Amino acid sequence: MSAAPATLPRWVDLALLPLLNLALAxxxxxxxxxxxxxxxxxxxxxxxxxxxxxxxxxGYTLYYATNMAFTGLAVAVAFQGGLFNIGAEGQATxxxxxxxxxxxxxxxxPAALLVPMAMLGGAGLGAGCAAIPGxxxxxxxxxxxxxxxxxxxxxxxxxxxxVVNVLIAPGSMSPETRRFAAAADLxxxxxxxxxxxxxxxxxxxxxxxxxAAVWLLVWRTPWGxxxxxxxxxxxxxxxxxxxxxxxxxxxxxLSGALASGVAVNELLGAQHRLLLGFTGGYGFTGIAVAxxxxxxxxxxxxxxxxxxxxxxxxxxLAFEVPDVPSEIVVLIQGLVILFxxxxxxxxxxxxxxxxxxxxR
Numbered sequence: 001m002s003a004a005p006a007t008l009p010r011w012v013d014l015a016l017l018p019l020l021n022l023a024l025a026x027x028x029x030x031x032x033x034x035x036x037x038x039x040x041x042x043x044x045x046x047x048x049x050x051x052x053x054x055x056x057x058x059g060y061t062l063y064y065a066t067n068m069a070f071t072g073l074a075v076a077v078a079f080q081g082g083l084f085n086i087g088a089e090g091q092a093t094x095x096x097x098x099x100x101x102x103x104x105x106x107x108x109x110p111a112a113l114l115v116p117m118a119m120l121g122g123a124g125l126g127a128g129c130a131a132i133p134g135x136x137x138x139x140x141x142x143x144x145x146x147x148x149x150x151x152x153x154x155x156x157x158x159x160x161x162x163v164v165n166v167l168i169a170p171g172s173m174s175p176e177t178r179r180f181a182a183a184a185d186l187x188x189x190x191x192x193x194x195x196x197x198x199x200x201x202x203x204x205x206x207x208x209x210x211x212a213a214v215w216l217l218v219w220r221t222p223w224g225x226x227x228x229x230x231x232x233x234x235x236x237x238x239x240x241x242x243x244x245x246x247x248x249x250x251x252x253x254l255s256g257a258l259a260s261g262v263a264v265n266e267l268l269g270a271q272h273r274l275l276l277g278f279t280g281g282y283g284f285t286g287i288a289v290a291x292x293x294x295x296x297x298x299x300x301x302x303x304x305x306x307x308x309x310x311x312x313x314x315x316x317l318a319f320e321v322p323d324v325p326s327e328i329v330v331l332i333q334g335l336v337i338l339f340x341x342x343x344x345x346x347x348x349x350x351x352x353x354x355x356x357x358x359x360r
Contacts, residue, residue: 008351014299018292018340020347022306025335032331033324043317043324047332050316051309057316059189059198063270065308066200069207070261071286072293072300077214078130078144078255079295080224081247082231087133087148088259089283090155091126095260097159098125099267100167100177100274107181114183118268122260129155130256131249138245144252152283163276176275186269201269207261207304211297214258227251259283288333292340303340307333 008017030040051061071088078085102121106114133147160175169178186201218224230237230244237244266278289307293299314329339346 008348008355012351012355014294014296017347017351018299018302020351021339021343022336024347025332025339028335029328029332033328036325038324038328043321043328046317046320046324047310047313047329049313050320051313055196056198057312059196059200060312060315061305061308062204063198063200063265063308064311065304066204066207066265067262067280067282068285068289068304068307069211069301070265071259071282072289072304073207073210073214073261073286073297074130074255074258074283075286075290076293076295076297076300077218077258078251079290080218080231081227081251082234083134083137083144083248083252083255085130085148085252085255086145086287087130087151087283088255088286089279089281090148090152091129091256091259092262092279092283093152093155093159094129095122095126095256096263096267096274096278097162098122098260099263100180103180103184103268104167104177107183109183111183111185114181115186115268118184119260119264122263123257126256126258126260126263127253128256130259131253134249134252138248160276163274167274169273174275177273180268180272184268185272186264188269199270201265203261203265203269206264208301210258210261211301215297217254223247259286288337292336306336310336 007013026044030044033040033043049057051057071092074088074091075085098121099118102118103114106117109117129151130148133142133144133151136142136147137144163175163177167177168175172178186203188199188201189204190196190198190200218227226237226240226242227247229240230242230247234244262279262282266280267274271278285307289300289303292303292306293301310329310333314332317324317329
């Protein structure tokens with residue numbers, strides 16, 4: 001008789017367990033719908049069809065998922081070094097300012113130069129907004145959670161002041177800049193053959209490339225190995241001679257640069273101008289995406305797709321089934337975060353017992 005396994009197979013840990021947690025969250029949601037007099041089958045079907053039932057629905061799901069992939073990667077890469085970056089929202093906000101400043105002031109450039117330079121401008125300000133809290137923790141002992149939270153407020157306040165008082169389009173009553181030059185527009189995937197009118201654009205491919213680059217950097221380079229050692233034990237990292245101060249500043253800068261993908265997707269791919277609130281809370285959703293994805297790029301992409309589907313499906317649910325409260329979608333997201341994050345290991349002992357019996 002073989003003993004029960006001490007650990008789960010990797011495919012169970014990375015695929016089956018999250019799926020079971022998701023199913024449990026949906027089951028509890030269904031029970032709550034029944035308790036409030038709503039038909040859970042109708043509501044959940046509308047949610048699924050609204051997110052994946054047509055080319056347009058899939059396009060919007062991918063559009064929302066792109067933002068969440070960037071912020072999820074931003075949070076995940078910092079967490080690999082033991083740093084809990086709560087500031088992706090503010091970093092994306094500052095990145096939007098960088099994108100806009102380049103797009104508005106260098107609009108005479110051709111698209112082949114203007115788009116990359118706008119992206120670099122956004123990445124630079126996003127990286128700077130994250131590197132300062134990294135420096136404060138590394139050199140002054142300030143806690144990264146506190147400083148990144150405060151930088152969210154600083155970035156939002158700065159953007160409000162600049163857009164309302166400096167960058168606002170002449171004669172506009174809305175707090176937004178004038179439209180960027182057409183050369184700054186990212187190509188929509190519909191122009192490349194995707195049969196959808198959704199604003200999903202080339203930033204989706206950039207998010208996939210960013211995930212691959214993060215995987216290579218963190219799991220296939222000496223620097224990435226040192227980062228993960230630091231995230232596991234600062235004492236071991238110190239013994240191994242890893243420069244933790246430098247690593248902290250660099251990984252936070254990388255985290256902020258990744259968060260700038262939200263500005264690229266929203267401003268260059270969809271809005272084509274800088275406006276208030278373009279980040280839409282994606283920086284905070286990215287925390288849940290990173291936790292559900294186990295801070296691994298592949299997991300982050302899958303979690304971003306799930307949350308993108310919930311966002312798009314929720315909008316369709318509110319339209320198709322108006323009797324269902326709009327808060328249901330927030331409830332589902334909260335339950336997914338609860339069971340995939342805080343209670344992510346609740347089903348692990350049962351799976352260990354089942355796998356142990358199956359191995360006898």
